[in-house]
Amino acid sequence: MSVDAKVKGIISDQLEVAVEKLSMETTFEDIDADSLDIVELVMALEEEFDLEISDQEIENIKTVGDVIKYIESQV
Amino acid sequence: MKMDLKGKTAIVTGASRGIGRATALALAKAGADIVINYNRSGEAAEEVKAEIEAAGSRALSVRADVSSYSDCEALASAAIDHFKRIDILINNAGITADNLLIRMKPDEWSSVIDTNLTGVYNCTRAVMRPLLKQKSGGRIINVASVSGIYGNTGQANYAAAKGGVIAFTKSLAKELGSRSITVNAVAPGFIETDMTGELTEQFREGVLSRIALGRLGRAEEVAEVILFLASSASYVTGQVIAVDGCLAL
């Protein structure tokens, strides 16, 4: 599975939104994710991709595309 | 009222004696698997474990100094390894080092803050990931003190730590409400344990006259309230329940 599909799958799972609703431009605000949702998502991503995402990097994450680009740069 | 904790795992810090021990036994009686944390009294912890097992529940005893973050992480891992889940955390471990402020040494200040306040952060932080990952809610109950509400002469360190625990409780209740994790505190008054065993007879007399119920409380009476918060009380969060026989400090 591509990073793109994996990340979208995890976001869809964690935040309970349909994968079809997720585009690169979708912001976490659009899908009603609060700060704790983001942290939980980060936890799931860290586990799936075996990496550590710093608080600073979390701050920079605004859209689904941001997450995918970040993960792609790390794996 | 539902007090059934079958299939749930509870960590109780400082569970080798006093209020912690009574709480471990009460939760076990309601069916929970218990992680008995102790720091120095391994033997007493084994006795609590045997007592729980004799009553038909499962128990694990784990040494951890709550003032050490790495110890608390190891405590949470041990709970997960053994019981596969964590549902309830009782932050009970605590110490006193009473002194008038003018005589209070820096280590009397820091040891009480490190154990009673930072200890609560350490243990709670260590269970946060597993608790959120399970997505099945949870209960966190902090043992504060009436000193943390009213203040008390000779206890600036202890009252500051317990007042901090109360503010921590209210904040965390807000953070975790959306995940159905409730966070509450009990604030015991004068309870018959080793902690109050050192009080002089004269002090005791004085105290009794200020307690409406006219007697000290028993550890089991605090444990009952903790059990209520850990099992029923599903719509109670961010609260501090005084268990003090109506004490006027």
Ligand SMILES: NC(=O)c1ccc[n+]([C@@H]2O[C@H](COP(=O)([O-])OP(=O)(O)OC[C@H]3O[C@@H](n4cnc5c(N)ncnc54)[C@H](O)[C@@H]3O)[C@@H](O)[C@H]2O)c1
């Ligand atoms: N007894 C009272 O009148 C009273 C009143 C108000 C609040 N409290 C609070 O209730 C809690 C339990 O107190 P108790 O009366 O049962 O006293 P206790 O001294 O009998 O028990 C305290 C327990 O905490 C453990 N402990 C201490 N430091 C620890 C550490 N660093 N790591 C792990 N465990 C540690 C001890 O080993 C012991 O088992 C404490 O938080 C105390 O502040 C007690």
